Amino acid sequence: MQLVEDRTAVITGAASGIGRETAETFAEHGASVVVADVDADGGEATVDAIADAGGEATFVSADVSDPADAEAMVQTAVDEYGGLDVLFNNAAIEGPVARLDEYDDDAFERVIDVNLKGVWYGTKYGIEAMLDDDGGSIVTASSIGGEVAVPQYGGYGVAKAAVAHLMKYAAIEYVEDGIRANAVAPGIVRTEMIERSIEEHPEMEEQFLNTEPMPGLADPREIANAVLFLGSDLSSRVTGVTLPVEGGYLAQ
Ligand SMILES: NC(=O)c1ccc[n+]([C@@H]2O[C@H](COP(=O)([O-])OP(=O)(O)OC[C@H]3O[C@@H](n4cnc5c(N)ncnc54)[C@H](O)[C@@H]3O)[C@@H](O)[C@H]2O)c1
Numbered sequence: 294m295q296l297v298e299d300r301t302a303v304i305t306g307a308a309s310g311i312g313r314e315t316a317e318t319f320a321e322h323g324a325s326v327v328v329a330d331v332d333a334d335g336g337e338a339t340v341d342a343i344a345d346a347g348g349e350a351t352f353v354s355a356d357v358s359d360p361a362d363a364e365a366m367v368q369t370a371v372d373e374y375g376g377l378d379v380l381f382n383n384a385a386i387e388g389p390v391a392r393l394d395e396y397d398d399d400a401f402e403r404v405i406d407v408n409l410k411g412v413w414y415g416t417k418y419g420i421e422a423m424l425d426d427d428g429g430s431i432v433t434a435s436s437i438g439g440e441v442a443v444p445q446y447g448g449y450g451v452a453k454a455a456v457a458h459l460m461k462y463a464a465i466e467y468v469e470d471g472i473r474a475n476a477v478a479p480g481i482v483r484t485e486m487i488e489r490s491i492e493e494h495p496e497m498e499e500q501f502l503n504t505e506p507m508p509g510l511a512d513p514r515e516i517a518n519a520v521l522f523l524g525s526d527l528s529s530r531v532t533g534v535t536l537p538v539e540g541g542y543l544a545q
Pocket residue numbers: 305306307308309310311312329330331332335355356357358382383384385386407411434435436437478479480481482483484485486487
């Protein structure tokens with residue numbers, strides 16, 4: 294069963310990790326996918342993987358922290374595929390691992406630019422396109438760090454809390470326009486983001502492995518499946534929520 298047949302999805306940060314996996318999952322389920330990322334090589338690799346599997350995708354070079362790029366990425370969906378049905382605000386950076394007093398100010402600004410303003414711009418231009426197109430579904434990647442304090446990830450965590458809250462505003466302001474807006478809050482997922490953290494702070498591997506009550510780390514496909522649920526009509530009555538996908542971490 295194809296859950297998003299003939300729909301168009303824009304997925305940011307789709308050159309890697311959860312974004313790439315979600316792009317492939319949506320394409321498998323019949324969507325045309327706009328792969329948006331600053332990483333052109335990775336983005337083209339995602340498009341090639343989708344094409345090899347018989348799906349449809351286009352790469353657009355976009356820095357989500359630049360409003361002009363965010364607008365252009367949404368316009369690509371309109372120009373190439375006739376509209377926008379699903380937006381997955383997924384691109385983000387992890388920023389420094391540091392307590393608040395040691396957190397570098399420039400690094401904080403970049404984290405806010407990408408992880409918060411980037412989602413704001415994508416959501417704003419995504420809504421504009423969805424209003425022209427009978428509504429749609431917006432999904433944003435938050436994190437367990439947006440739900441509870443995960444020590445030394447303060448900049449990242451406050452941005453993730455803010456974007457989950459932004460989804461509530463989008464959900465309520467556009468509920469009568471057929472637009473739904475939700476967040477997913479992954480725990481620890483085996484992606485390049487986590488590999489980078491382990492490389493820089495090897496002592497964190499043990500901590501990551503023991504974070505979620507479920508054993509091991511999540512597979513990116515487990516997050517992609519949750520995004521597919523929120524992006525498809527399976528969740529037609531769900532709006533304004535944050536769906537944890539964290540092996541029981543927040544239940545403790
Ligand atoms: N991996 C985890 O454990 C985990 C946990 C919770 C939440 N998340 C969230 O899930 C999302 C995906 O994370 P991931 O682990 O796949 O990360 P990743 O680093 O593997 O991929 C992130 C992608 O975003 C792109 N990107 C970065 N800055 C960008 C910008 N300014 N404009 C456009 N693209 C940009 C990167 O090039 C990369 O392709 C992020 O929002 C992350 O915060 C991840």
